[in-house]
Amino acid sequence: MAAYVAETGQVTVSALAERFGVSIDTVRRDLDQLSADGVLVRTYGGAVSRSTLARTDRAVDQRLSIQEQEKEQIAELAAALVEDGSTIMINGGTTTLALARGLSQHRELTVATNNLLVPAALPSSAIRDIYVFGGAVRALTLATIGPVSFRANGGAELDISCDLALIGVGAVSADAGYTTSNLAEAAMMQEMISRAARVAILADSSKFGRRLFAQVSELSAADYLVTDTMPPPDIRDALTEAGVEIITPAAASRRNAS
Template sequence: MAVDKDERQRHLPAGRKAQLAAFVADAGQVTVAELAERFKVSIDTVRRDLDQLAADGALVRTYGGAVSLSTASRTDRAVDQRLAFMEQEKDKIGTLAADLVQDASTIMINGGTTTLAAARRLGQHRDLTIATNNLLVPGALPVTAVRDIYVFGGAVRQLTLATVGPVSFRTAGGADLDITCDLALIGVGAVAADAGFTTSNIAEAAMMQEMISRAARVAILADSSKFDRRLFAQVSELSAADYLITDAAPPPSLQEALDAAGVEVITPAPVPRPR
């Protein structure tokens, strides 16, 4: 009895990985469980295959699965989709960003799901003043951490649930108040040696630039899927940041550019291997 060629290949590592990569590219986003069921292999095997394919640059690994390169490159996804993308990595970045925050300080936080993760991690802090254009941040902030919350006005981008407009507040007489902050936590869409920090929307880029200009210290938050990419609108050169907080070490050329720009790269401590 002849065995179908595709069926035989599923049991060969090279053939399986090629088919797996093609399936992810076609589906856009998949879970480990879905792949294990489809290819009739164990979850551990799928995880190893995905790790190898991610290392080869064939897809982007996510917590619990993977997404295709084309899906990962779509920066203007809706908030609910972005919340599930690189979720574990964003949580690590948020924890590291919270470590930079000092009690009784003033923080500016821009729109995005990575900065949202940082806001959720501020539970150990006290007496913070938060100014943000991220409409999800006020509800995510631990009540015990906050003294005052301010939301910048302007038009609301429904896609990102963030406002775009001037980084300012006005007195009762209509005059602009001069505002500054101790730390700006800025999530960006891409990081590259030549382009610096970029995003896909001009209005958001302008707002992020203004937040950066009003901050004593600037921490850029970006997961490793955003390395060596450039989007439509530049937010700033690399040198505008004091820190880049990310989930993995940047590629050597980007790391060299960050070092030259005086940017401290902060990543999670490596997990010790069991002996």
């Protein structure tokens, strides 16, 4: 089974059960053991090989080096929105990965994510529970694409929600709102937003004034836009009209000074 996962890169429990002619419970136990032995990375509903993780991790590190300072600033500001003991959802992307790495001062967090790099990036001292949403894995970002849901042992879908959704997007514009390049990712991000009491959109200034293929939501779906500098006047005015608080390093400094 380990060799097959290594060869395939990413697998589901059901596919392994069918291939090897064993029960789903047997596959789950074997994957749990292989994960504990460090052979593969266990995901909700399947597993990813270590080699796939390493290749994508290098690609992510390259993307992290783009707008690196801005992403770190955004991560620090977004972390300040997270309350100890709360439940948060984090989507895929390098800005949200920077956020996950920056939660070391927090405690007793429950985190649900589709970003397979987030669990390893989260400081262990900050975490109570971690959940990874299942689905197909998008190789470019190593994030799952599927429903924002979990099922009980009996198969019934569990009702889940969170205190804060932290969503990195590909573009922000006054007319199109928040957009991203992948349709399936947009649908998953929409569902995360719908399950959150509060929503923080994370986007550096290079994302302003652009529109990508798939709309995630209108501007008004967010409570906060966390960014590195104040948006251009048209976006700023549209955000203000939509009731979105713009959080920047400069705004945070003024707030702390007062």
